[in-house]
Amino acid sequence: MIYPWIWRHLPGPRWARAIQVALILAIVVLSLFEWVFPWVSAILPYQDQTVGGQ
């Protein structure tokens, strides 16, 4: 399994691993919000409001 594998390979005691997991999650969500989602949204046509595809 992916997530147990990551958990096993994080260094440090349990609390340190928990902090690392929180950090990784924050980075993933932030990059999704900042870069991935805006890019995907511009490709999907569901938010278009112009005529003639300008």
Next chain:
Amino acid sequence: MAVESVPSSDLAAPLSATPKSRRVLDSILGIVGELLITAGLILGLYVVWQLFYTDVLSARTQTQALDNLAWAEPVRVPAITAGGTTAVGAPAPTVEVATIPEDLKVYSAEGAPVIAEPAEATTFATLHVPRWGYDYVKPVSEGTDRERVLDKLGIGHYKGTAMPGAVGNFAVAGHRTTYGKPFSDINTLQVGDSLVVQTESAWYVYTVTDHAIVNPDYMAAVAPVPGKPGEAPTVASITLTSCHPKFSAAQRYIVWGTLKYWAPTGHGYPSELLEKP
């Protein structure tokens, strides 16, 4: 496959007690399951981002764009006007707001100051729509590129269409949902409503004349004479386009208007801004 009933207590036995092929299958299924759960979470996050976070971000950049216009009449203008209520519903304090004297109004496009089309993503005007509240003031920027203009700065001006006050069609687009949704209530506009555009040197008061729900390829909506491509314009028109229905790209909601009058800035507000339709 040999059918052997496994006592339930054996489920807790060490992994090595189960056949190897079974373990491989288990971990493959486990990983597929994890990936599916992850995909589900990402899709959920996308919805949250699209529906809520884009509003937060765009509201910020649009307010910023307005604040950068030194000449823009105070945003949330007649949140302070006679007898009205503010957006939050509190009775507005009665404050005398100067309105443009009649003799400064020019009831035609003749002599109207027309600014040159600026570079893409440049904010050059503001749009006030009394129907949408005393405090409805949004920036209008050049271009209709999703990423550079519409998703960030709000209302975008179709490149190549007329500028405010010019004979021709001043055509703009805006989101109806998400990204600060400047045109969320476009369907509430009625014939006779005012659309007030301000640039650095002038106010342009347009009156709504018509609306339509059209297919996305209906380019004629933004033609110099709306609906009649190829004809030479004689009046100054305005066109608002947004998506329809909400949260769909199937069609477009279009609102048309014509210029009622223009007046120089610096002499108060157009009285239309103080009257709630």
